[in-house]
Amino acid sequence: MGFTWKEIAPNDHYSVAMSSEMSSAELISLTQLYQPIIGTLAVSLFMTLYHERLLYVQEASWSNHRGLMSLMGQSLDQILRAREHLEAIGLLRTVKVEQGQGNRHYEYILQKPISASAFFRDDMLSIILLNRVGKVKYEHLRKQFLGPSYPGVAQGIRTEMTKSFDEVFHSISPSEINILPGSESQQFLQQMEEKYPAYQAEKVEPTSSLVLKQGDPDFDFLEASLPKFVQKRKLNLDQKGALRELAFFYLLDDMQLSYFLQDPFIYIDDNELDIERLRKLVKDSYTSQHQGQLPSIRTASARQDETSKPSAKPPIEEEHKEALNRLSPIVLLEQYQGGSKVSPADLKIVDELTSNYNLQPGVINVLLEYVMLTNNKQLPPALIYKIATHWKRLDIRTVDQAKEQAKQLYQNLKSRNTKPETPTKTPAVKRNGWNTNTNTKKDELPEWVEKQIKATPKEQEELDEEQKKQAQELLRALGELD
16 A cells, blocks of 8 residues: 555645547447456446546536445555556556646546457457456357447646556466367357357458557567568558557567568558458467467456455465566576576477467466576476476476476485485405405495585685575575565
8 A cells, every 4th residue: 555655645636638529339349348357346437437538528527535445445556456456457548747836636548449350359358358257258248249230628748648458467477378280169169250250340440459569569670670561661550550559469579570561461452461361360370370270368466356255375386486487488498597588408498388389378487497497597308397297297287386396306406415324335346255345335425516626615615605595595485575
């Protein structure tokens, strides 16, 4: 709550603006299509602001957030979280106006929902909706919306405060929806497309309402990568928005985007780039490389409601667990090596764990992290595949299960390293009448033991400190230390 009040306070005033009233179809779209994704509280906030705007249509609507809290019966933290979801999905723009002497004013600019046709054409929105409501409800909604029966200001310093989609949600490797070629899910989606197609709307209609701003592609590079037969060498706003969305959703870099732009299939009359064909090309390419799986969307932050029970686990462990669930294995490796590019050998390991062992991304992250922290940041393939085989037999599916197995492995490793060895006397064996007990070969010591024996006192101290640091780092990652 303290962090929330630094960003916004109950006494901060706000005003509501909207270009025009919403139609009944748009209101239905809000509750039936958007609500399963952003939640009831976000829709309630939208409708509260919308009706407040209608009540004061002839005059400026100036209220403070304390009144909004009383009206909705929610805490400021919950209202802020609902506001962020509205911003991320494209239903709200927020502008903060600094008025001096610590006074702030917020302008809430409501945005209409996109049409049902555009909604179902959007890969992210339609897949998330399917994941939320299930096949039966999804088919019912698509039939109702797309079936034959459905027709077609304050003074001061202004700062745009609207949250972008990728600030509230993160794209991760496939973990929620598995759509294999020829599977029931793939056949179902194909039937839905045939029965209730998302008809191509007019070009003036926005293709998506999602707001993205992190990691924009290099559009100058992409424009230079367009095929020579394309006369228009500049991408328009809709095309840039589609490329930005595809890069986020499918984790594509500039080189991969430029590869897709070379395909003649995505260009129509007058060599114009067709956004829908580009979406289909990227989607088909992604599913073919990931065994029919599609990406999933997960919220970037999981702040607890005030009414929920406090977690018994320390916050650091919760943040670490959330990161393991959220990050893709490649991004995790990049963070461990200071943001540098992952080597082809390590990429091959990740690909093996994903395709051949079919481990979930979070489980792969725990496995890679454990091996790195116990092997001086190295990734021995043999060890990794041995653990992966064991975890596959144990049917390890979640980060919690993987961390428990990693803790057991670490405890076993620690007990083996600390267990004192009792010397055993080698019995004398007579060969050709000679007693070989006095000619026994000395056992070879491990390399790390010889290194410690040969080390000078100063080097030994540095070695102990390094081992202690690595041990503490591993314990902290496994949740053993605060």
